[in-house]
Amino acid sequence: DTEVTQTPKHLVMGMTNKKSLKCEQHMGHRAMYWYKQKAKKPPELMFVYSYEKLSINESVPSRFSPECPNSSLLNLHLHALQPEDSALYLCASSQVGVGDTQYFGPGTRLTVL
Amino acid sequence: GDSVTQMEGPVTLSEEACLTINCTYTATGYPSLFWYVQYPGEGLQLLLKATKADDKGSNKGFEATYRKETTSFHLEKGSVQVSDSAVYFCALRGSGNTGKLIFGQGTTLQVKP
Numbered sequence: 001d002t003e004v005t006q007t008p009k010h011l012v013m014g015m016t017n018k019k020s021l022k023c024e025q026h027m028g029h030r031a032m033y034w035y036k037q038k039a040k041k042p043p044e045l046m047f048v049y050s051y052e053k054l055s056i057n058e059s060v061p062s063r064f065s066p067e068c069p070n071s072s073l074l075n076l077h078l079h080a081l082q083p084e085d086s087a088l089y090l091c092a093s094s095q096v097g098v099g100d101t102q103y104f105g106p107g108t109r110l111t112v113l
Numbered sequence: 114g115d116s117v118t119q120m121e122g123p124v125t126l127s128e129e130a131c132l133t134i135n136c137t138y139t140a141t142g143y144p145s146l147f148w149y150v151q152y153p154g155e156g157l158q159l160l161l162k163a164t165k166a167d168d169k170g171s172n173k174g175f176e177a178t179y180r181k182e183t184t185s186f187h188l189e190k191g192s193v194q195v196s197d198s199a200v201y202f203c204a205l206r207g208s209g210n211t212g213k214l215i216f217g218q219g220t221t222l223q224v225k226p
Contacts, residue, residue: 006156031212042202042216043157056213090156094212101147102206102214104157 003027004105006091012111015081021108023074023091032074033102034066035090043090049074050096081112115140115207119217126193126224134188134220136177136203144205146170146179146186147214151200160188160201193224 004025013019023032031050035043048056049068063085065077074091088109092102120135138144145164149157161170166181175190186203203217 033212040219042204042219043214045213048212050212088156092157096212100206100212101145101159101162102212103159104149106156 006105021076025093029093033092117217123221132190
């Protein structure tokens, strides 16, 4: 089973709202990732968690706040977003190790009004 | 730094035609190489991978060989189908243990009946 699930599938929010994206995997992976993908572009890495600790933050604005409550779950808390933050947000997971494959979820399509 | 260059698309083919999507990379050490496919409205799916020189990855009729001498990982398929229409991303994961995937810009493939 190589499934990563993400909820919700679609999200529309105003600039003053607070919302959260959720990601879950049951493959025993100990690394989890958030990516942002704009239309017709490759995914851009935002955050990496390794053994439930934040290991990489790619200079993401503080209006995006990640959280890894346990080894299977990854959240992305959103607050005071801008319209340019509208994108597909992808979660991925992998084993921790050189060359290990990242498996992606279906993504959350976020629209900020 | 590490980088991936893919041929620009879109690539338009008739059903049963041969496909080659070129991918070259720049990296220090011994990266792992991947092809991901993204169907419209979906997340990324791993198509195939190779972790060392001369390895051949294959899946669903697609193949790619890790060529260290030419720093290439070209994607090939002998006979494409309409259902292969998607965006294809070449990616590398460096030999450092950051977990970061470096993506090419993506190549859109459209297969016409």
